[in-house]
Amino acid sequence: MKKIVLTLFFTTLFLSSCVTPPKYRAFHYADDFKYLTEKGIFVTTSNTVIFDYKPIGIITSVSLGGIDENEKKKQQKELTDLQKQQMADYGGYIPSNTYKEANLQDAFKELYKGLQEIDANGIINLKIERSYLTSNYVGTRLTEIKITGLAIKK
Numbered sequence: 001m002k003k004i005v006l007t008l009f010f011t012t013l014f015l016s017s018c019v020t021p022p023k024y025r026a027f028h029y030a031d032d033f034k035y036l037t038e039k040g041i042f043v044t045t046s047n048t049v050i051f052d053y054k055p056i057g058i059i060t061s062v063s064l065g066g067i068d069e070n071e072k073k074k075q076q077k078e079l080t081d082l083q084k085q086q087m088a089d090y091g092g093y094i095p096s097n098t099y100k101e102a103n104l105q106d107a108f109k110e111l112y113k114g115l116q117e118i119d120a121n122g123i124i125n126l127k128i129e130r131s132y133l134t135s136n137y138v139g140t141r142l143t144e145i146k147i148t149g150l151a152i153k154k
């Protein structure tokens with residue numbers, strides 16, 4: 001019994017010591033609202049404005065990172081025989097450079113579509129949230145951008 005406990009202890013110790021911490025990174029963002037403002041949409045991060053408006057409702061737009069199916073199909077057309085065999089053997093080959101990170105401009109495009117659907121021409125109290133995934137396999141990836149705010153009619 002003591003032998004089993006010691007074996008488990010050293011195995012756990014060995015496996016946990018193999019984890020490497022993520023690399024240091026520093027970066028910044030400048031969120032450009034030009035896509036919306038050029039289409040006549042009023043945008044502010046403030047929750048108050050100095051003009052009269054009609055509140056339409058809370059609106060949310062999301063851009064999720066993931067496998068870009070168009071790029072994946074394009075690359076799968078160029079597969080080698082070995083990759084085709086791996087695909088058959090293991091249930092699917094996904095080329096490593098087909099991951100597309102979440103994109104702020106795509107989120108703004110979806111937000112604009114949503115504003116049009118509810119006949120709104122502005123958004124106040126705009127908030128942008130970003131989510132990341134960090135792993136040794138993929139590095140640090142921007143996996144989600146969520147934009148929320150109060151849709152208004154000026």
